[in-house]
Amino acid sequence: MVVRSLFVLVAVAGGVFAYTHGVGGHSSTPSVQVRNDVDDTRLAVAATNVETWHRVNETYADAPTGLNNVTLARGDDNHYCVQDSRWHLPGPGGAIAPGPCP
Numbered sequence: 001m002v003v004r005s006l007f008v009l010v011a012v013a014g015g016v017f018a019y020t021h022g023v024g025g026h027s028s029t030p031s032v033q034v035r036n037d038v039d040d041t042r043l044a045v046a047a048t049n050v051e052t053w054h055r056v057n058e059t060y061a062d063a064p065t066g067l068n069n070v071t072l073a074r075g076d077d078n079h080y081c082v083q084d085s086r087w088h089l090p091g092p093g094g095a096i097a098p099g100p101c102p
Contacts, residue, residue, distance in 0.1 A: 033086055033098045043089040043096055045069075046070040046082040051092065060091075073101035 003052035016068055047061060053063035060075030073081045073088065081090045081101035088101040 035087065035096060039084070040096060041077050042067060042070055042084060043087060044081060045073075047080075047089055047091050050075065050080050050082060 001046055003046050027079045046067050049066040050063040054060050057063075057076045060072070060080035061077070063072055063075055063080065065072055070082050072078070073083045075081075077093065081088055081094075082099045087096050087098060090101065
């Protein structure tokens with residue numbers, strides 16, 4: 001009986017600790033955005049389309065991304081930045097980062 005009570009007490013204490021310290025998704029801190037293959041692919045395809053435009057037109061300005069959910073946030077003769085609702089990819093040669101284009 002004592003062992004069972006001790007087990008229940010430890011389980012309850014662990015649950016209280018997990019709840020108060022944000023274990024299990026109940027954290028009071030902002031959530032971290034997690035990229036996935038779809039995000040990476042979508043931005044990579046858009047960047048490829050913008051790069052193709054640049055080869056033909058010698059500018060990134062007004063380049064189409066070819067995707068409804070990815071926009072060209074900025075483009076000039078030498079640089080561009082494409083973005084979706086959560087990530088952006090500066091180019092050429094940049095890395096995907098959270099948030100909109102700077």
